[in-house]
Amino acid sequence: MEESVDISVEFAGLKLANPVFTASGTCGYADELSDFMDVNSLGGFTTKSITLKPRKGNATPRIVETDSGMLNAIGWANIGLDAFVEEKLPIIEKLSCAVFVNIAGETIDEYVAVAERLAGERGIAGLELNISCPNVELGGISFGTDPSQVAEVTSAVKKVAGDKVLMVKLAPAVTDVSVIAQVAVDAGADALSLINTFTAMVIDIETRKPILANRTGGLSGPAIKPIAVYLVNKVYNEVTKSLGIPILGMGGIRTVSDAIEFIIAGASAVAVGTANFIEPGCSVKIIDGIKKYCARNNISDIKELIGSLETGQDASH
């Protein structure tokens, strides 16, 4: 019965084998998870954030566990654009899943420079614009919380992105994510990914200092899932549904049920992040589980499930 279930999805013109991605920062640059799973079996893959120059990242401690979650303040530690192109692109080109390169910068020019360099590279399906990372002093979330900055960086990158799918990653802690989402779409975004992490803090009561060297970090994991599901549904209803723009939904996905919640809420695809640290092969289990769920519920095509949240009102469909 599972064989007749079609879980392929169309995502901004890309045909994905299934709706499961791994999230940026949790799966390396290419095939680092391959000791634990077949990366090619994913629908999509998002790389670690790439910046123009290599970055060392923040001082340690960079992480701390919380109940059902963790804070991270890695600080965009990455090998930089040149090393990424030289060392990682050749591996990426051989992957059969859709690869999105997450791009980041401290200035709009830096985002543009990275995007421009990657726009012509085959093997890359899209760019994920990281304007929502809370762990760097400049760039990241400082671009993603102000609508005019969102518009500026998105349209600047769009101009140089060529035929790459431009996916903008949204920060959750704004007054209205839908406002930011609309601005990004108007500025040329082909897809949206949400949510990024929440700025949070853990204090050591013996030293009376924050645990993280950066003081604050981004909260991820199961604790944020209900908020993520809500925000995905909000943006779907208020912005993307009528425009046909796909959402990559993420935030605390660990199980098949979690993934299905996001799809019902309006995500065309989902990304597994923090869970990769605990069970590196869990995204493959989720792919299999989605097939089983569809078979069990007589869903022959997963597209029926996307945004199928029953409103409970007399809605005109």
Added chain:
Amino acid sequence: MSEEGSTVKRGEYSAAVYANKQIGQRFYRLGLDFSGAGAEAFSKIQAGQFVQLDLSSAALPAAENIPEDLKDAAERKVLLRRPFSFANVTTRDDKTSVEILYCVVGPASLRMTTLSAGDSVSVIGPLGNGFSVPEGKKTAILVSGGMGAGPLQHLAKILTADFPDIDVIAFAGAKTKDGLPFKRQLDKIAQQLEFSLPEFAMYGVKSLVATDDGSAGFAGLVTDCLLEWLGKSDLAGESMVIYSCGPEVMLARMAEIAKERNIDCQVSMERRMACGIGICQSCAIECKTDSPGESVYKTCCTDGPVFDSKEIVFSS
């Protein structure tokens, strides 16, 4: 020690608990069995390599058995795996049995105490690099602080088995005698080099014990105990190799001592880890480069946890 350990494929394996023995107020030795592919993978694990245990679904002890200072910790949920090195590895037929020395300090280690024979535990490994033996060494000195003793016990076994021409001695230090994670009651332990610690004596390795407060063995830091022993020995620095594991302030001191005496020294470093497999970049270790004043970050989980002590920029 062969280079094999670095080419063994890492994986996620299910281990069966065969023992979980309390050896001190807060110290336990957990025994795990691997069979099948796991037995194969861990039969080749090097001393100093580590694994990531999933303890998220292990049960808490009964409330009356939770120490007062860990009551709040018991309320914490465990999400991430925890890293441990092995204190012993034994292979027999198609089974590999390992022991983990652990101390009850927080929500995960508290849950570890309730694991009992027959329970299964998810283990990711082998991870990281292990201790290595440079050419031409005649004496290996193992220096542990507190819980650092675990991987050095495994190392003692490997050295005595595979390098019979190398003399091995161990130094074990802690703040007080209750902080020494060994099976034997250590009241009134002698200061001199003896077979006083069974976990080393079983391999024919003599040991010296040091406690900051003098409640057992040498009164003072284990590094001072080592200095006293080195002062009495006429061994050439180049003929020795030091392996050390313990609090970072101790490792920093070991690096100084090794540098002063021109002794090769390998340290096992620790950092908070999320993935443990080289992806998340959480476990950054600051390392020197060829350019003075410039440093790079390496990962404790993949570039380490064992490093040449000369390389590390120790956190103050």
